[in-house]
């Protein structure tokens with residue numbers, strides 16, 4: 021069975037389009053029998069995802085640091101709630117348990133998790149697809165900044181291109197199934213040369 025980790029808002033967003041997108045992703049998971057790993061909360065877009073899967077008797081695994089469990093935002097109805105000691109441990113566990121990652125609209129928590137898995141791929145700590153569901157162009161400004169970073173020589177084009185983006189979950193999932201890791205050899209040589217090494 022495929023296990024996908026979703027990063028998404030602990031808020032609902034100001035426009036119903038975001039909630040609709042979270043529901044569409046959950047419906048897709050139900051249809052294709054995909055197991056969900058997520059932050060474990062019962063708030064925001066996370067709640068919509070978890071509730072939809074649970075209503076359809078699908079597996080939902082939440083991973084949450086104790087500090088958030090104590091704040092009573094944990095979803096008590098999920099299949100399994102894994103409690104960890106820190107935010108860093110949570111991300112490690114998410115990486116360990118999942119075959120791929122999708123970011124839906126969200127805030128700093130979502131950006132942090134997305135950056136973490138992108139750098140894991142870049143350093144080949146893992147080789148797993150990372151996608152953005154770009155609902156209503158929510159991530160356009162961030163993607164423009166990533167392109168700026170490529171032009172300014174801080175992000176390599178192949179790493180930027182390996183971040184998969186679509187507004188449509190079916191298309192995004194198809195792209196993720198064809199994921200190809202970027203080889204580290206040339207990139208490491210280039211940054212060494214840039215630093216003046218022969």
Ligand code: AMP
Nearest residue numbers: 027028029030059061126127128129130
């Ligand atoms: P944000 O995008 O800032 O709303 O944060 C959501 C993301 O960060 C989720 O993917 C969660 O894994 C994590 N997160 C942030 N806040 C919470 C919360 N209150 N409960 C559970 N997870 C959270």
